[in-house]
Amino acid sequence: MGGARPGILVLGAGGHGKAVLDLLLAAGAFDPAGVVDAVPRVAAVLGVPVLGNEALLPALRARGIAAAHPAVGDNVQRLAAAARLGAAGFALPALVHPAAILGRGAVLGDGVAVMARAVIGPEARLGRLVLVNTGAIVEHDCIVEDGAHIAPGAVLAGGVRVGAGAMVGAGAVIRPGIVVGAGAMVAAGTAVVADVPAGATVAGVPARPLPQSAR
Numbered sequence: 001m002g003g004a005r006p007g008i009l010v011l012g013a014g015g016h017g018k019a020v021l022d023l024l025l026a027a028g029a030f031d032p033a034g035v036v037d038a039v040p041r042v043a044a045v046l047g048v049p050v051l052g053n054e055a056l057l058p059a060l061r062a063r064g065i066a067a068a069h070p071a072v073g074d075n076v077q078r079l080a081a082a083a084r085l086g087a088a089g090f091a092l093p094a095l096v097h098p099a100a101i102l103g104r105g106a107v108l109g110d111g112v113a114v115m116a117r118a119v120i121g122p123e124a125r126l127g128r129l130v131l132v133n134t135g136a137i138v139e140h141d142c143i144v145e146d147g148a149h150i151a152p153g154a155v156l157a158g159g160v161r162v163g164a165g166a167m168v169g170a171g172a173v174i175r176p177g178i179v180v181g182a183g184a185m186v187a188a189g190t191a192v193v194a195d196v197p198a199g200a201t202v203a204g205v206p207a208r209p210l211p212q213s214a215r
């Protein structure tokens, strides 16, 4: 260590790990100290070394790296990874790409990632470990609960509520004030015009239920 910026560890060397490192390198608030992965397959991601697997977590924490990020796209796996990082003593700061826009009064929970060109409207609230992906829009007064993922280019109009662990697929559009239940899946490109029950999968324009077998 010894640099002016605090170090941060990235858990996950896959595609989302690469996007998170791109965010960190652009933002400059943290110094990416390395990447760990369940099964390391590459030596480095964007020039940041892959140090090994999660067995290294205690040693890396002891070395003085105090912050980490679970860079895993899957909601269930991201929450599990965050729990392992927390148990190893890492703090999970919210990360915001410098090309994202945060409205006045927006609230971000621990471990949130707001990727490039995303917009979080005024007084929107993101729970812990929410992922707002590239170019997504979470309009004013939306509430996105813990561990949900708003995929690239999705649009939540004003006052939408997305339940814990739900996934809103790429390019989906959700009408104002709609409630998407916990653990629901909104397929890519869907237009959501009515509330989505918890755990349901919906697809199409307008949204219709997809059988659970198609998840």
Ligand SMILES: CC(C)(COP(=O)(O)OP(=O)(O)OC[C@H]1O[C@@H](n2cnc3c(N)ncnc32)[C@H](O)[C@@H]1OP(=O)(O)O)[C@@H](O)C(=O)NCCC(=O)NCCS
Pocket (backbone or CB within 6 Å): 073, 133, 151, 152, 168, 169, 170, 171, 185, 186, 187, 188, 189, 190, 201, 203, 204, 210, 213, 214, 215
């Ligand atoms: C909804 C989803 C999870 C279904 O995946 P799946 O279980 O592999 O389903 P399949 O591709 O086998 O498709 C099952 C049926 O649903 C339909 N379907 C799948 N995705 C659809 C979509 N986005 N819109 C409309 N219909 C869709 C298929 O046409 C198929 O219909 P059929 O049975 O009449 O042929 C997936 O298509 C999806 O949209 N995932 C979101 C991906 C995303 O945005 N990721 C972002 C990563 S950053």
